Amino acid sequence: xxxxxxxxxxxxxxxxxxxxxxxxxxxxxxxxxxxxxxxxxxxxxxxxxxxxxxxxxxxxxxxxxxxxxxxxxxxxxxxxxxxxxxxxxxxxxxxxxxxxxxxxxxxxxxxxxxxxxxxxxxxxxxxxxxxxxxxxxxxxxxxxxxxxxxxxxxxxxxxxxxxxxxxxxxxxxxxxxxxxxxxxxxxxxxxxxxxxxx
Ligand code: ZN
Numbered sequence: 001x002x003x004x005x006x007x008x009x010x011x012x013x014x015x016x017x018x019x020x021x022x023x024x025x026x027x028x029x030x031x032x033x034x035x036x037x038x039x040x041x042x043x044x045x046x047x048x049x050x051x052x053x054x055x056x057x058x059x060x061x062x063x064x065x066x067x068x069x070x071x072x073x074x075x076x077x078x079x080x081x082x083x084x085x086x087x088x089x090x091x092x093x094x095x096x097x098x099x100x101x102x103x104x105x106x107x108x109x110x111x112x113x114x115x116x117x118x119x120x121x122x123x124x125x126x127x128x129x130x131x132x133x134x135x136x137x138x139x140x141x142x143x144x145x146x147x148x149x150x151x152x153x154x155x156x157x158x159x160x161x162x163x164x165x166x167x168x169x170x171x172x173x174x175x176x177x178x179x180x181x182x183x184x185x186x187x188x189x190x191x192x193x194x195x196x197x198x
Pocket of ligand 1: 058059060061062063069070071072073074
């Protein structure tokens with residue numbers, strides 16, 4: 001099946017490992033890259049390498065950043081006593097876009113899923129518990145409204161409530177099974193405003 005030079009085949013293969021990229025898309029991207037001016041290709045590959053080298057987890061909230069603290073955690077104007085727990089950095093970005101939340105976040109990088117063999121120790125829950133030793137008024141469980149997200153929220157509630165900290169769950173304005181990333185800002189804002197105590 002080696003129609004092309006091995007270099008092209010290799011490029012196609014590497015691209016096809018990316019999520020959502022099947023063999024056809026990989027081929028199309030490979031040819032697109034080959035037709036790009038060399039300096040553009042260099043910009044692309046440099047951006048990938050430097051992001052990979054320099055991006056790390058925020059010491060506080062575990063989102064991706066290139067500093068010790070992400071801009072949100074470093075911002076003293078944010079309410080650091082209000083922590084919204086989300087599954088991934090894209091959810092954080094979605095809530096940030098509403099511009100209505102002045103608290104801080106905690107990014108779990110996943111959700112509990114016994115089916116997929118993902119337990120509480122596989123997501124960033126212990127980091128959350130460390131943060132709760134400081135002064136915290138409320139933890140908002142803003143994990144997705146699906147089985148994994150609900151399981152995770154219930155688990156968080158079980159851990160946090162005994163500490164005397166309020167735990168709330170985003171409202172069901174979010175469609176069941178909804179992936180937070182694809183929900184519009186108004187709906188997200190309503191889900192946040194309508195949150196209920198767990
Ligand atoms: Zn942070």
